[in-house]
Amino acid sequence: MTERSPDQQGGRDEVERRLAETLHGQLDGLNASSDLTAPAIKRSRRLRRNRARLAGAASAVAALVVAAPFVVNGLRESGLTGPGPARSTIAALSSSGTTTPAPSTTTPAPSTTSVPPTTPAPTVDADAAPLATVRPSFGAAARSPAVSYAHGTTVHDVLRDHQATLEVPADSQIGAVNGLFADGSVLGTVLSDGDWAVVIWDGVTGAERTRLSTGTVLAFDSDRTRAAYSDSSERLHVIDSTGDVVATAPRAGLLASGIIGDVVFANDIRSEQRQGYTWNLATGALKRFDGRFGPAHSGAGLVVFRPTDAGDDACFRILDATAQLAVRWTGCGDFSPDAFSSSGGFLVGGLRIDGGAPYDLWVMRSSDGKRVLRVDGNPSGLMLNGRAVSDRDESITVVAQNADLEEGLVECALDGSGCTVVGAPEPLDTKTASGVSSPVWQILP
Amino acid sequence: MRSDAEEEFAEFVRARQHALVRFGYLLTGDRMAAEDLTQTALARLYLKWDTIRQAGAMEAWVRRVMVNEHTSWWRRAWRRRETVDFDATHLADRTASTDPGPVSPDDSLWQHVLRLPPRQRAAVALRYYEDLSEAQTAEVLGCSIGTVKSQTHRALATLRSRLAEVPA
Incomplete structure (x- = not known):
């Protein structure tokens, strides 16, 4: 790493020389505060131990499932569960010496009724090679997107063959279009006076109907009549399409990751201890889990969970919220799930280290973790955003960004036969007063 | 008592940790985040120490991990541009630190x-x-x-x- 590069030694202009001097001025006196050897080894051992333990736990649980299908926790109050015999809880598994492959509750779990998994929960090597690889590149758009999307301030609800241009005041800019309620109204955020305001627009005229306080919108329920919203006081609410608050969480500091049935999955954003919560809208009950909930899909009833004791996010679990949070499968490795696809049929994300992210997007089947597709943006220098991916007609549509900060939409066939540009690349506005660029393209869930 | 591999790893860390933390600081703009990023990359290196050491490009590998790990932080922020959640604020605090660093x-x-x-x-x-x-x-x-x-x-x-x- 100390080799001097010939192409660096001559021909630098004033800005380049000044840049090098600045970097050296900022950094040359900076040292590690202590020897990093011991903490690095400790962290790596924790990683290795938890990977092994979780893998072993899955096997152990698989054996137990034959005799006693396990359940993670009671969600009977939510009305999500079906009939079945009362079964053991995860607490029983823990006390028996079997490890904990599923989240543990800190409050006593009630006697529950479970719908056991039809198959033992397998552990998947989340880094295994996918079946196919596609390599998208930017170019002229071959056709329009086949999925619902927003282009600037224009919302194209392709499924209902409808579009509307959202009104955004001249002194503000759009932050996000989160999606459409069932009645067609549009939920999103605008940046105004340095604050993010949550806004609901009329789905036909695009007129702003309601403006809520500064906050965050993260999830719709399955029938799109309700959405989770956290206000500037970090108080979590569920609102309807008029912006009226339907319910407020009994605890502050929560941010929702999804709504499935009557259960809101949320994380404590104030605690350093990575605590997740389920909030039952029907009963008001709040339950704490040692870990954090990730992406959720209301239609598929699936939610990602990372247990706290899994070290450096070594493994994640796919929980079935319609079956007492049974573990469908566990994924271990460098793959990090960003979101479910629009149908819930696929889990998308990227590899976190070693040459993958952020140019790689991996697509796994939600039901069993089977690798389906790798979208490789490396050859074209395309970063791929796995946050909102739509799957339709055996393909997925993804927002991509190149090194010139242009955003476009690419559609890639799940069978690996190729990709097509469906949203022409356009430059992000990097000179906004806020310093925050409004998105050019967004895929709507 | 440390194994040979552990000793070799410790030797590498002691020799390169300051340079790696500087690189981390350049990526993150924050001293604490820089050390955290470096420690994460070194932990991953230790897991693959035998393989990476044989390839003889440990430092390049660590820097690559640091870049990708940091970009992942940022990609989460990109994701949050769409969802605008509170973690984004925390992340911004972290990456645009008030830590003045060296003059x-x-x-x-x-x-x-x-x-x-x-x-x-x-x-x-x-x-x-x-x-x-x-x-x-x-x-x-x-x-x-x-x-x-x-x-x-x-x-x-x-x-x-x-x-x-x-x-x-």
Whole structure:
């Protein structure tokens, strides 16, 4: 790493020389505060131990499932569960010496009724090679997107063959279009006076109907009549399409990751201890889990969970919220799930280290973790955003960004036969007063 | 008692940790985040120590992990641009730290560097601080030389533009 590069030694202009001097001025006196050897080894051992333990736990649980299908926790109050015999809880598994492959509750779990998994929960090597690889590149758009999307301030609800241009005041800019309620109204955020305001627009005229306080919108329920919203006081609410608050969480500091049935999955954003919560809208009950909930899909009833004791996010679990949070499968490795696809049929994300992210997007089947597709943006220098991916007609549509900060939409066939540009690349506005660029393209869930 | 592998790893860490933390600081703009990022990368290195050591490119591998790990932080922020959640605020606090770091002869330029997109910032760091060639930079970033050129060109254009807007 100390080799001097010939192409660096001559021909630098004033800005380049000044840049090098600045970097050296900022950094040359900076040292590690202590020897990093011991903490690095400790962290790596924790990683290795938890990977092994979780893998072993899955096997152990698989054996137990034959005799006693396990359940993670009671969600009977939510009305999500079906009939079945009362079964053991995860607490029983823990006390028996079997490890904990599923989240543990800190409050006593009630006697529950479970719908056991039809198959033992397998552990998947989340880094295994996918079946196919596609390599998208930017170019002229071959056709329009086949999925619902927003282009600037224009919302194209392709499924209902409808579009509307959202009104955004001249002194503000759009932050996000989160999606459409069932009645067609549009939920999103605008940046105004340095604050993010949550806004609901009329789905036909695009007129702003309601403006809520500064906050965050993260999830719709399955029938799109309700959405989770956290206000500037970090108080979590569920609102309807008029912006009226339907319910407020009994605890502050929560941010929702999804709504499935009557259960809101949320994380404590104030605690350093990575605590997740389920909030039952029907009963008001709040339950704490040692870990954090990730992406959720209301239609598929699936939610990602990372247990706290899994070290450096070594493994994640796919929980079935319609079956007492049974573990469908566990994924271990460098793959990090960003979101479910629009149908819930696929889990998308990227590899976190070693040459993958952020140019790689991996697509796994939600039901069993089977690798389906790798979208490789490396050859074209395309970063791929796995946050909102739509799957339709055996393909997925993804927002991509190149090194010139242009955003476009690419559609890639799940069978690996190729990709097509469906949203022409356009430059992000990097000179906004806020310093925050409004998105050019967004895929709507 | 430490194993041979552990001793070798410790020797590597002690020799390179300061340089790696500096690189981490360039990526994150925050001393604590820099150490956290370095520690994460070193932990991953230790897990693959035998393999990576045999390949003989430990430091390049660690830097690559640091770049990718940091870009992942940033990608989460990109994701949050759409969802605008509170973690994004925390992340912004973390990456745009108030930690002044060492005294700079050109704070305005430094601030402009910290505002570059992560991959551009990484390319600039490797080219103008580490003095790596385009090929070496491409190896660390895990991309083509062409991408390194475009990232660096774009970063310099941005810096020139911003310096012109706000004379130092």
